[in-house]
Amino acid sequence: MAAEQLRLKESRFEFKSISSIIIFTVIVIKIQSDMKQNYRTIDQAKKIIAQEEGVVRKNWGGKLPVALVWPNSYRVGMSSLALHILYRLFNDEPDVVCERVFFGYQQAPGRNEPLLSLESQRGLDEFAAVAFTISYELDYFNVIQMLRRAGFPIFAEERDESWPLLIAGGPAVYTNPEPLAEIFDAFAIGEGEAIVPPLVDALWEINDAPRAEAYQRLAEVDGLYIPALNNGPVERVWIKDIDSLPTATQIYTAQTEFGDRTLVEIARGCGRGCRFCLAGYVYRPMREMHLDTVLSVARHALKHRDRIGLVSAAVSDHSWIDQIATELRQMGARLTASSMRVDPISEPLIKGLAESGNQTLTIAPEAGSVRMRKVINKPQADAQILRAVELAAKYKFPQLKMYFMVGQPTETEADVEAIAGMALAARKIFPRNMAINATPYVPKAQTAFQWAAMLPVETLEARIKYLQDRLNPNGVTVRSDSPTWAAVEGALARGDRRLGRVLARMRKINLREWQSALATQGLSQEDYLRERQLDEALPWDVVNSGVTKAFFSWDLRRALRDDLTPACPPAGCLKCNACDEEWAFRPDYQDALGPNLGAYGDNFIPFVS
């Protein structure tokens, strides 16, 4: 019996020893593989930096370290002017060192890929503040994955002052921060130029203060929403002068879509009032970079690249657009344009784009029928759209792209048929490659359609399929985003605080996981996509993006009667509340204004003081 027990003990000891060896080996392998992965990521970061021009390298000593995070790939992030301007704004502060962090260098980084800053390859937890810029709701999934990879507790209440402060900005959260309200410590509501300097002062003062104290100090900064304090509604902040710090590419690299050009923001905001357009409302009022500033920025830019990408909500609306196009061409610049209107069309711009070797001319009618274009307040006439197509043919663009949306409020099958009709009419004029984008419409917070229901996925799919069947045989390619993912985007865009728990539950980014996390939290996607009542409290009431709710509801009623709302005049208006008195009654606006008054249409009423 004793011998039996001894054997049993020995075998237990052997078993324990073997298990210990296995555990030890697994730990060693894990450490080795993590180290390998670290080296690989560090190596990759160094290679990327080596290919960049304009990167800022600062000594960390005595400075406030801020991580600027883009929750998507390097390629996508470096194509965004917002990232460039924030990088400059933070690094322009002498006592700040700002470094970039991306979701990954490829589209889908490995789960164990460490999250390191590009410039000095440091972990997120080494920074005093981590500032995310988020322009797209579906990137919320990446935000969670990044926090997890960096080892951060997901919810703000689980992080004490030993963790960096997490701050989010960008149009997605600026219009509705609530789905991420339990995750971030603060949200920047408004434009970076107005928020960064006072934010930096506050961060210096906060230092290692307990969270409750830090929140109180942050709440003193105009434009910061602190969910833990429920300090809403927070007024957005904006800048009037876009000439003093021109927004243009800061870091050049071949590894982005726009690596061959300098992007220059020639105007911010848009006064046209397209009712579906988030950027059109939240960046009101339209502010133009003066012709002289555009030319001076271009002179500097041409030392880096011979191509200049003109960026604004509607490039052809700039009151000096013909002069900009002509003079930049004379300086030897090749031009590209982010988007343009066809009312009026700028032939010098189209000619300049063609001569610059652009392969594609893109126009955005958004809707096929005149009725639908009235509903969305984009009243371009069929003849104006087809005139743009004629110019695309005349200047021999190899490709024509037309952007449409399907599923906008009140859309019927006849409106979808009108998209096909418009595309076929264009096809008769334009003989080369032609494609249309039929994008599922997603109602967004802080727009006139913020109360509208989103069409069911099946209806969107059927309408897109109809367009494919009608147009593909006629040589028109039809592209679209996934209606299923558009519905997820719709839920997040008009979501509430409860969605933070859903996002935090998800270990993988896929639809099944999303649906199951929603169900576990007792929530349904349909509830977020439904029509809202005009008098209903909305989750995004915690921010005031400039345009009042009263204006939006007035504008929505007009939409439902097919009534147009005039575009903004250049001055003298306080109707939607986005302009303040100082801006609306600025005395020198007429001197700054160029001859292209197309942006102001018939609304151009000179202001007389």
Ligand code: SF4
């Ligand atoms: S206040 Fe008037 S001019 Fe200013 S953005 Fe609103 S509608 Fe346009």
